[in-house]
Amino acid sequence: MSVLITGIGELVTNDPEREGLLGLxxxxxxxxxxxxxxxxxxxAEAPAADTxxxxxxxxxxxxxxxxxSHLVFAGDRAQEFAARMTGEPYSAGGIRTTVxxxxxxxxxxxxxxxxxxVAEMRAQGTTTIEIKSxxxxxxxxxxxxxxxxxxxxxxxxxxxxxxxxxxxxxEEYVELVTGPMLEAAAPxxxxxxxxxxxxxxxxxxxxTILAAGTDNGLRGRLHANQLTYGGGVRLAAExxxxxxxxxxxxxxxxxxxxxxxxxxxxxxxxxxFSTRHPYVDARRLLDAGVRVxxxxxxxxxxxxTSSLAFxxxxxxRDMGMSPAEAVHAATAMGxxxxxxxxxxxxxxxKRADLVLLDAPSYLHLAYRPGVPLVAGVWQGGRPVAPGPxx
Amino acid sequence: MSVLITGIGELVTNDPEREGLLGLxxxxxxxxxxxxxxxxxxxAEAPAADTxxxxxxxxxxxxxxxxxSHLVFAGDRAQEFAARMTGEPYSAGGIRTTVxxxxxxxxxxxxxxxxxxVAEMRAQGTTTIEIKSxxxxxxxxxxxxxxxxxxxxxxxxxxxxxxxxxxxxxEEYVELVTGPMLEAAAPxxxxxxxxxxxxxxxxxxxxTILAAGTDNGLRGRLHANQLTYGGGVRLAAExxxxxxxxxxxxxxxxxxxxxxxxxxxxxxxxxxFSTRHPYVDARRLLDAGVRVxxxxxxxxxxxxTSSLAFxxxxxxRDMGMSPAEAVHAATAMGxxxxxxxxxxxxxxxKRADLVLLDAPSYLHLAYRPGVPLVAGVWQGGRPVAPGPxx
Numbered sequence: 001m002s003v004l005i006t007g008i009g010e011l012v013t014n015d016p017e018r019e020g021l022l023g024l025x026x027x028x029x030x031x032x033x034x035x036x037x038x039x040x041x042x043x044a045e046a047p048a049a050d051t052x053x054x055x056x057x058x059x060x061x062x063x064x065x066x067x068x069s070h071l072v073f074a075g076d077r078a079q080e081f082a083a084r085m086t087g088e089p090y091s092a093g094g095i096r097t098t099v100x101x102x103x104x105x106x107x108x109x110x111x112x113x114x115x116x117x118v119a120e121m122r123a124q125g126t127t128t129i130e131i132k133s134x135x136x137x138x139x140x141x142x143x144x145x146x147x148x149x150x151x152x153x154x155x156x157x158x159x160x161x162x163x164x165x166x167x168x169x170x171e172e173y174v175e176l177v178t179g180p181m182l183e184a185a186a187p188x189x190x191x192x193x194x195x196x197x198x199x200x201x202x203x204x205x206x207x208t209i210l211a212a213g214t215d216n217g218l219r220g221r222l223h224a225n226q227l228t229y230g231g232g233v234r235l236a237a238e239x240x241x242x243x244x245x246x247x248x249x250x251x252x253x254x255x256x257x258x259x260x261x262x263x264x265x266x267x268x269x270x271x272x273f274s275t276r277h278p279y280v281d282a283r284r285l286l287d288a289g290v291r292v293x294x295x296x297x298x299x300x301x302x303x304x305t306s307s308l309a310f311x312x313x314x315x316x317r318d319m320g321m322s323p324a325e326a327v328h329a330a331t332a333m334g335x336x337x338x339x340x341x342x343x344x345x346x347x348x349x350k351r352a353d354l355v356l357l358d359a360p361s362y363l364h365l366a367y368r369p370g371v372p373l374v375a376g377v378w379q380g381g382r383p384v385a386p387g388p389x390x
Numbered sequence: 391m392s393v394l395i396t397g398i399g400e401l402v403t404n405d406p407e408r409e410g411l412l413g414l415x416x417x418x419x420x421x422x423x424x425x426x427x428x429x430x431x432x433x434a435e436a437p438a439a440d441t442x443x444x445x446x447x448x449x450x451x452x453x454x455x456x457x458x459s460h461l462v463f464a465g466d467r468a469q470e471f472a473a474r475m476t477g478e479p480y481s482a483g484g485i486r487t488t489v490x491x492x493x494x495x496x497x498x499x500x501x502x503x504x505x506x507x508v509a510e511m512r513a514q515g516t517t518t519i520e521i522k523s524x525x526x527x528x529x530x531x532x533x534x535x536x537x538x539x540x541x542x543x544x545x546x547x548x549x550x551x552x553x554x555x556x557x558x559x560x561e562e563y564v565e566l567v568t569g570p571m572l573e574a575a576a577p578x579x580x581x582x583x584x585x586x587x588x589x590x591x592x593x594x595x596x597x598t599i600l601a602a603g604t605d606n607g608l609r610g611r612l613h614a615n616q617l618t619y620g621g622g623v624r625l626a627a628e629x630x631x632x633x634x635x636x637x638x639x640x641x642x643x644x645x646x647x648x649x650x651x652x653x654x655x656x657x658x659x660x661x662x663f664s665t666r667h668p669y670v671d672a673r674r675l676l677d678a679g680v681r682v683x684x685x686x687x688x689x690x691x692x693x694x695t696s697s698l699a700f701x702x703x704x705x706x707r708d709m710g711m712s713p714a715e716a717v718h719a720a721t722a723m724g725x726x727x728x729x730x731x732x733x734x735x736x737x738x739x740k741r742a743d744l745v746l747l748d749a750p751s752y753l754h755l756a757y758r759p760g761v762p763l764v765a766g767v768w769q770g771g772r773p774v775a776p777g778p779x780x
Contacts, residue, residue, distance in 0.1 A: 082712070270760075304754075305759050313663075316475050317666070322472070370660075
């Protein structure tokens with residue numbers, strides 16, 4: 001069964017074989033066959049298909065690839081957020097509030113909560129989602145968090161090393177994370193991650209935990225330099241990790257290390273928005289040759305946005321990215337940050353993840369901040385979100 | 391025909407007879423009869439009604455009252471926006487680009503464009519909208535702009551004095567605005583407004599234009615101190631206008647004048663977002679006793695957001711408002727800025743404009759920035775937006 005999507009006023013392909021960063025095609029069409037893209041090009045040259053959909057001159061972009069989220073949790077920290085807005089600083093310790101609520105929740109409660117957030121993201125055009133554990137912090141609760149996450153995505157990340165739980169010493173906890181917890185978690189996870197930060201885990205602990213993960217078949221990623229300067233980013237570069245996330249506080253040496261290693265800096269502007277930390281100067285990174293991705297970091301503590309369009313608007317307003325760079329960072333670079341080449345790009349053979357915008361150009365994602373512009377979403381070729389695409 | 395809306399986890403009433411700024415009621419219910427609110431209180435005490443709707447524990451807030459928008463226009467300035475983000479400053483002169491496109495559009499094109507934006511706003515929970523002219527700048531085009539706007543709202547504002555068109559002297563244009571243009575516009579308008587700013591109209595011109603409007607039965611409002619310091623805000627206070635909008639550059643004397651006059655300062659944080667001007671310190675105004683409203687300023691040049699939830703999130707993050715103050719400013723104070731007491735408040739006899747949030751608390755409007763949280767909208771008692779309320 002093939003579908004011709006025609007009348008696309010502006011198509012963002014991210015195809016490196018086309019011109020410009022976004023590989024734009026005007027007056028475009030896409031043919032979807034099953035779950036993949038079968039043809040991309042000017043509408044006037046499009047082949048026939050079993051059915052046709054007219055985009056009416058609107059823009060189409062690849063589905064967002066959100067490479068950093070923490071969706072498996074229970075409870076609400078809206079009051080903590082409100083207190084922070086009156087001047088209380090954000091600290092990693094707040095994570096423990098969510099841990100207590102998550103442990104108390106049933107599997108069904110956790111699953112339905114994740115389902116709700118995944119549906120919310122999909123309706124906003126996110127078609128690939130990485131989901132971390134990290135609010136269980138016990139062997140049982142980390143394993144079940146990942147089992148829940150795995151129902152929704154293959155991109156699951158074991159983040160037992162999110163914070164040291166209240167009733168354990170750091171030494172004991174690292175032993176647990178690298179031993180029985182890792183063993184229980186690994187079957188449900190693709191990645192292993194560590195929150196490398198003052199108040200969480202130091203560089204040596206992060207190195208130990210990532211090494212144990214690698215030995216158990218997981219690939220490493222890292223939360224680093226979110227709240228303070230530190231060695232996390234340089235560790236990520238040294239280990240050649242595919243991505244290191246946050247990167248809020250970077251020295252020139254950190255920037256050089258990222259540029260030299262090719263490790264992607266995944267920036268999470270929603271966190272800066274919701275904690276009032278300074279926005280990352282993405283321009284500095286891009287100009288130094290660092291590869292930059294954008295993700296939501298959707299979580300109940302430091303950033304409860306699920307909107308990558310919002311992150312794109314912030315990146316343009318406050319981080320020195322052009323609209324094209326920001327859209328690319330939240331699609332193609334998000335995919336690269338997950339070491340994926342089947343998503344984030346609209347080209348023949350890639351997964352048919354398309355977002356129809358109620359706008360003539362991707363520029364409107366930054367030009368119209370806060371406005372829900374998604375008119376339809378195809379995920380793996382299937383229409384999945386409400387709107388004109390039904 | 392009466393409807394009982396019950397199971398409201400948290401109800402924002404803005405009713406001054408209830409406790410706190412927002413007059414919150416927990417575990418609440420509302421009875422709607424026809425187009426108005428017939429009962430508000432704890433769900434356990436609610437009277438019977440013809441039909442019932444269960445809000446499922448979610449929060450309900452009054453519909454947004456957006457007291458400042460420029461929806462009657464044609465054309466797109468996304469490229470100008472993108473250029474501005476790379477460093478080009480915003481200037482009032484860009485308005486002329488939209489004037490040319492608006493004059494070239496047919497009545498039908500203008501009407502369908504406004505209809506689209508009004509529907510977009512309503513789906514986001516805006517149930518009262520002020521709409522200005524100001525992209526016609528000829529007798530014919532200002533009158534037809536207002537006639538188009540009047541199809542969608544009673545809150546129409548004649549803004550012939552938006553900028554001086556290219557082919558006229560300021561003196562000639564003020565004569566036109568206060569003479570034949572005002573005469574043609576007045577039957578379609580409730581308000582008269584002037585863009586009092588360097589590059590637009592000075593204080594003396596604004597005074598003359600507002601006086602002419604008042605003589606023709608219109609009530610005055612003002613764009614002032616948006617791009618530079620100036621006398622506009624003090625003029626608004628001196629004239630006792632109900633509201634003066636923007637207020638980005640304020641001296642201490644301006645603040646005192648606002649506090650003394652009771653003129654509402656309508657802040658438009660989307661403009662600061664999209665032009666990179668500094669955010670207004672709303673805390674300074676509130677602490678000085680100034681009444682503050684929030685509105686979108688939805689327009690193609692300086693700010694093309696239509697989302698008051700986005701404005702609320704910015705006000706909390708960047709302007710020193712609490713979530714409660716920001717929500718109040720975009721509802722009850724928006725109504726006050728239009729001198730309306732039938733909207734912006736959920737109390738017996740008020741218009742039944744309710745927004746059901748996909749969230750347990752109004753706090754989520756700031757806690758979850760960029761996320762479309764509207765699950766349903768009732769406008770004048772009728773369900774008008776997609777979502778669970780159908």
